[in-house]
Amino acid sequence: MSSTTVESTPSPRGAGNRAQRSGNGSSSGPGPSFPRVLNSEFIKFRTLLSMLILLGSTVVVMVGFGALSAWGTGQFSQAAAQDPEAGARFAAQGGDLAVGVPTSGIAFAQLILGSLGVLLMSSEFTTGMARSTFAAVPKRLPAFAAKLVVVVLSSFVITAASTLLAGFVSVPILDNYGLGLDLGSSQSVKLLVVNSIYVAAVAAIGMALGTLIRNSAGGIMSLVGLFFVAPIAFQLIPGDFFVEARKYLPGNTVEPLTAVEHVPNTLEVWQAGLVLGAWVVVPLLLAAILLKKRDV
Amino acid sequence: MIEARGLTKVYGDKTAVAGVNFTVEAGRVTGFLGPNGAGKSTTMRMIMGLDRPTSGSVTVNGSPLTGHAAPLRDVGALLDAKAVHTSRSAYNHLLAMAATHSIPKKRVHEVIEMTGLAEVARKKVGGFSLGMGQRLGIAAALLGNPQTVILDEPVNGLDPEGVVWVRNLVKYLASEGRTVFLSSHLMSEMAVTADHLIVIGRGKIIADAPIQEIITGKGQGRTRVRTDQPDRLMQLLAGTGISVEVRERELLEVTGLDPRQIATAALENHVMIYELTPLQASLEEAYMELTKDEVEYHSLITTGAVPVEAGGN
Numbered sequence: 001m002s003s004t005t006v007e008s009t010p011s012p013r014g015a016g017n018r019a020q021r022s023g024n025g026s027s028s029g030p031g032p033s034f035p036r037v038l039n040s041e042f043i044k045f046r047t048l049l050s051m052l053i054l055l056g057s058t059v060v061v062m063v064g065f066g067a068l069s070a071w072g073t074g075q076f077s078q079a080a081a082q083d084p085e086a087g088a089r090f091a092a093q094g095g096d097l098a099v100g101v102p103t104s105g106i107a108f109a110q111l112i113l114g115s116l117g118v119l120l121m122s123s124e125f126t127t128g129m130a131r132s133t134f135a136a137v138p139k140r141l142p143a144f145a146a147k148l149v150v151v152v153l154s155s156f157v158i159t160a161a162s163t164l165l166a167g168f169v170s171v172p173i174l175d176n177y178g179l180g181l182d183l184g185s186s187q188s189v190k191l192l193v194v195n196s197i198y199v200a201a202v203a204a205i206g207m208a209l210g211t212l213i214r215n216s217a218g219g220i221m222s223l224v225g226l227f228f229v230a231p232i233a234f235q236l237i238p239g240d241f242f243v244e245a246r247k248y249l250p251g252n253t254v255e256p257l258t259a260v261e262h263v264p265n266t267l268e269v270w271q272a273g274l275v276l277g278a279w280v281v282v283p284l285l286l287a288a289i290l291l292k293k294r295d296v
Numbered sequence: 297m298i299e300a301r302g303l304t305k306v307y308g309d310k311t312a313v314a315g316v317n318f319t320v321e322a323g324r325v326t327g328f329l330g331p332n333g334a335g336k337s338t339t340m341r342m343i344m345g346l347d348r349p350t351s352g353s354v355t356v357n358g359s360p361l362t363g364h365a366a367p368l369r370d371v372g373a374l375l376d377a378k379a380v381h382t383s384r385s386a387y388n389h390l391l392a393m394a395a396t397h398s399i400p401k402k403r404v405h406e407v408i409e410m411t412g413l414a415e416v417a418r419k420k421v422g423g424f425s426l427g428m429g430q431r432l433g434i435a436a437a438l439l440g441n442p443q444t445v446i447l448d449e450p451v452n453g454l455d456p457e458g459v460v461w462v463r464n465l466v467k468y469l470a471s472e473g474r475t476v477f478l479s480s481h482l483m484s485e486m487a488v489t490a491d492h493l494i495v496i497g498r499g500k501i502i503a504d505a506p507i508q509e510i511i512t513g514k515g516q517g518r519t520r521v522r523t524d525q526p527d528r529l530m531q532l533l534a535g536t537g538i539s540v541e542v543r544e545r546e547l548l549e550v551t552g553l554d555p556r557q558i559a560t561a562a563l564e565n566h567v568m569i570y571e572l573t574p575l576q577a578s579l580e581e582a583y584m585e586l587t588k589d590e591v592e593y594h595s596l597i598t599t600g601a602v603p604v605e606a607g608g609n
Contacts (some may be wrong), residue, residue, distance in 0.1 A: 028369060031364070031366030032366070032368075039395045040396040048384060097606075124381070128379040128380065131376060134345070135361075135371075136393055138344070138345040138364070138367050148579045171356045231570040295346065295347040295348060296347070
């Protein structure tokens with residue numbers, strides 16, 4: 001077979017003019033512009049079954065929790081008047097309990113899509129794919145930015161879509177209990193948009209962690225630590241410092257951002273926006289700088 | 297053309313590459329030979345811009361890879377057969393790589409055909425054998441039809457047919473005027489593939505010369521002599537810097553004299569010689585000689601290198 005392979009072997013095109021090319025590093029064809037790198041990252045994203053499974057899981061979790069919450073809210077609505085804690089939550093949504101039903105699975109969506117952010121980058125390093133990626137894009141940052149766009153866009157779209165779907169499923173259930181849910185109301189739209197932005201932000205933080213830690217388990221554990229363990233730990237540690245610090249955790253910025261009226265002991269809306277923004281920008285900047293500097 | 301100038305890479309307190317200078321010219325196969333841990337892969341990763349040099353520089357066609365407008369079209373590299381996401385299919389891997397440079401799908405199919413991956417192209421790379429992984433790595437390296445091709449240990453894990461295929465492929469690429477830089481720790485493979493050899497040991501360049509020069513230049517010349525008076529001839533040839541070993545009853549191996557000197561001594565003293573064969577050191581022997589002080593991991597038991605007749609191999 002060897003002798004036949006040689007003839008059919010390399011360079012089907014351009015064998016002749018190859019040698020004539022000047023030796024100054026000039027290339028004969030398009031290079032890795034940002035739209036092309038973005039296209040490549042989208043191909044890489046959609047050709048991984050694990051990514052599609054994570055997106056699918058998000059839809060299932062959001063719709064499932066939406067339906068469950070609709071049922072629970074219906075049951076709860078009767079007793080709500082006597083319960084002070086429920087009353088506070090009531091107040092936070094302008095007295096409308098049903099409006100928060102479609103986004104009740106957000107805590108889990110953020111974990112799934114945050115992990116997606118971690119995995120999309122950490123798997124590059126654990127599998128060795130990074131060597132191929134950054135050999136094709138030696139400047140590295142365009143590939144990082146393209147991946148970020150893929151992570152943020154996919155997380156935002158899937159959260160928004162599954163919130164809407166959860167809404168459609170919840171409306172008839174709530175209706176059974178005589179509770180109205182208007183998916184077109186300004187508060188419904190606000191919850192959908194802010195939560196989707198929030199989840200996209202968590203996914204971006206996840207990607208930053210995946211880039212910094214380069215290890216899937218380590219990255220996901222850090223994410224869980226930040227969003228699930230830290231809020232509880234901060235609550236258990238005595239002292240005013242931790243009570244105050246707890247407000248600045250990224251997971252505690254959603255409530256002030258979506259509340260109709262300011263809830264006591266939470267940040268102001270503008271503060272919450274800045275804090276969440278800082279939680280996204282700082283790790284991403286660190287990740288980008290280190291990605292550029294470190295060996296692949 | 298690849299040029300390394302004072303190229304150095306230090307990891308912690310370990311110097312992987314110690315200020316090397318070399319040039320890989322276009323139009324020939326340049327072998328990069330060295331024992332494990334000598335710094336071959338590190339050097340190649342630095343060429344590809346994946347590892348940052350601690351000091352010094354390395355350029356491809358005059359500029360570092362980050363300065364190339366279309367890197368995949370200029371330099372193709374197989375650095376590691378496992379530089380692929382294991383859950384993605386070979387086709388999708390190549391498709392994503394191609395997308396970064398708007399390389400058409402047609403070319404993706406071409407390199408798949410060329411490397412004999414057509415049957416497994418839609419399967420996940422995780423299930424690939426090492427040999428198939430190497431073929432995919434070579435397919436990715438050729439994707440942009442690059443002027444410079446860098447292959448790190450390409451024959452690792454390939455079957456004999458694949459080894460011959462790679463050998464012919466790199467020779468063909470070089471014959472087209474491309475720069476071909478190929479690493480291996482297998483001396484025998486280099487002997488039949490490379491035109492020029494750069495030998496590295498413990499991060500330093502030990503030799504940089506045409507392959508023939510390395511074979512003949514190092515390893516001292518020996519001559520095989522058959523005579524019916526071996527004892528007498530041994531006495532005649534004895535001298536400083538000359539060693540004569542008895543191989544068989546009438547067969548001697550002489551080091552330190554060339555065939556003409558042996559024949560002259562025999563003629564003047566009327567000793568009949570019925571064989572006089574110059575022996576060439578094998579590349580393996582030359583390589584052992586070159587790297588004996590430079591190997592990082594010495595084996596406790598060393599086996600003697602076997603000399604090969606001139607013209608052989």
